[in-house]
Amino acid sequence: MTTVEVAAAARPERLRASRFGAFAPLALLAGGGLVMVALGNNAAREEAGGAQVLFWAGLMLIYAPIALRLLSPSTSRREAMALSVLLGAALYIVKLLYNPTGFIPHDEMASLRQMWELLETGGFFSHNPIVQGYAGYPGLEAVTAALSQISERSIFVAAMIVIGAARVILMLALFLFLERVSGTHRVAAVGVAVYACNPSFLYFDSQFAYESLALAIGAALLLVAQRWTDADPPQRTTNRSGVLAAMAVLAATLVTVHHLTAYALSAFLLTWAVLIHLGRRSAVNSRFPPTRARDPSRAAGFRWFEGPGLPAVFVLVAGALWLIFVAGDVTSTELGSVFRNAFNSVADLISGQSGTKTVFGAGQGEANTTIARLLGVASIIPLLFVIPFGLRRAWLRVDSSAAWRALSLVALLYPLTLGLRLTQAGTETSQRASEFVFVGLGFVAGLIIAELRPLSDPLRRAARLLGLAAIATIAFIGGFIIGESPITRQPGPFLVAGESRSLSPEGLAAARFADQHLPPRSRILVDRVNGTLLGGLGHLDPVVGEINGIPVSRVFFSRTYESRDQEVISEDAIEYIVVDRRFIDVPPSSNFYYEAGEPSGGNAISREAIQKFGALDGLDRIYENGPIAIYDTANLRSRREP
């Protein structure tokens, strides 16, 4: 009997008999936690006391009791599965509580724009001026458009249903995959609890954006790949065509939804396939203990295409075809800049050309408290701690498998992603990698915890369980602190250039005006947050970057209107300029107003720079709501000189 089986056998008879164990009371606690988060957010909107206490207590009320049961050896399979779904769904609603009536900047507005283009043109691949990559990956918009049009619900309602369903399916698929791979629901239960600690889980992976759906599709493909790989020869021949078609369909779907998820999944499947192949070689077997008897790496006559290599090929071929014929340009533009910046910033850091960024810093806005910093650091330690033990268990002990070894290698990426966080540009790559890396981390943590020696003393057993749940809760809270800027964790009063905190009635009113009165796809010069609103809701095209080597954002920073500003307006065919007067003398909360690297260098924009537009001859102020003014450049564009 293995350690896991011994632990399972030690379950109290009463709990084993119950079908869903503590699900009902934990669901009630999760509901109570959601109410506390909502009250905390409302208090934060009014800058009332207790906002943070209610918010964090609500999060802990949702996570900690569920984690306690998921970590417990007495939890039945059904209860663990139900709790996994409950955890995913409750934390998804936490994101919904942030802004329960509409989308928030930045990615959700990009998806909304893509949806509008699809509904307007009936075609899939319209240009997206907010996030270029969305134009090449319309899977999310397709299913949301279908749901929205068929049910005649708003895009927001349809999007919330699709992403909510995707979250539930992700939790189920992840649970089933980890259970199949490990052979026990204990590892799956712990793995899911740890996976929820990834810094992107609470907000980023709950937003209306392609990655949120892709994770569910990727997990479903992983499940079929696992079914294909671990099938006995008779099973394999019984429904070979069905499983092959399922993998092909899901691979094709995945590449239409999200690039990075497809690449990460194919990389994992290839690693798994290579490890199966290597496991069959005597040179490797002499260095490492043999895998379990039923592992494909020990099965007689096992061929590469009977394992994860085939679904990897499906994803790679589909992805390559998609890149060549559909999305090559937008993908290279979007991912190229992300990876290039990350690489350059790390290279600069290593060569000493730049220092580290301020870890836990938040631009000019609110900074993390000391407690938050400590929690952030404390959340990393237990996750780093399990990696060597997981590697040892997967690589140096008997009764392992190629899949275990592949997952332990995924976990090994975690310290590398932490290193990326030392630079500003690398942080985005690290953040994006976390939803994949935590699958491996969840697995190795599950493996270690499920194989802990059973304790006969009830007090020591309870103390260990409480200790593990407390560590998991710290990992969850700390993960959220690491992943989300302090200014955007809760809603609150308006902040200048503060992403979702810059969503204001004035900005929304300007975007609705643009939707109703300005020609769609007009080119506008505008700051980042108003740009996402005007692009997503107003259907205009925000312009960023450079023209003739001149950064377009300089138009906002020059104290007087100069010939280079005129060159930007004329040469870049700018049709409208949107000016937000709230920026005057207030530095941006997230280091820039318009785009990274803008001339401001993070300093406040001057009054003269903003007010010059009002006095500029030939510029018509066609819309005004107080803070926000929209200028028509029709009479300015044709000029040669200012």
Place this chain on the structure above:
Amino acid sequence: MRRLAGRAGNDLLLVAVSSVASLALMALPIDGLVIGLVLVPLTLVLPGYAVAAMLFPSRSPAGAERVVYVFAFSVSTAALGGLVWQLAFGLGRFAWAGILTLITLACCAVAARRRATPRPGRRVPRPQLHGLDAPSALGALAAIGLAIFAIWTAVDGLQDQRADSKFTALWIIPQEEEAGGVEIGISNHQAAVHRYRLTVEGAGTTIREWEGRLGSRQQLRLDLEPFLIPAGARLVVTLYRDGSLYRRTKLQTEVGA
């Protein structure tokens, strides 16, 4: 139909009938939340169920794993079906419904044939989803109630915050449909009723004046006909709120009287 149900399972018959019924429901001139919710499975459940039944005709995979595939294949149907369709046609409400229903019916037919083919060791599948027991179901319902209350609370808080914003928007834009005409608008985004006075000046003269009250969330739109606008005049719109100068917008016109 009976043969389909008898040999291949009532589940496929139910899925096929549901998809056709959903299509019929869409054609009826009725609307509302309930109808909207009834139509959700046509996108997120029925196509995926049919595809999963076609690809996995045996009892396995069952339960939660089949639920995963039902959703994933539903997404596949919409994404890939829509992708192929839009290469030749446009996508609209009935196009989406047609694509999804056709794929659902086709997959149900293939699934029925695959299930009916006698193979050793295979039985007609019955979905194996275990429902919650009574206490768990009650707990889930209570949690859903609390979640709805939390969302309602959050909506309330958000509306209170937005109600604190007190501004009125003013605009002037050329009319699209009438060459040379101009539209002027006022939108009261405040919670209270306010008194406004608006003047439009061009070429040194007052062209139009308006005075009145606008309630909360009320809009005013004034159309300025081309014959009222002096040729090539720069129009200046001034808005007074409760007696004080409040906003000013400008527009250079090209055509006029």
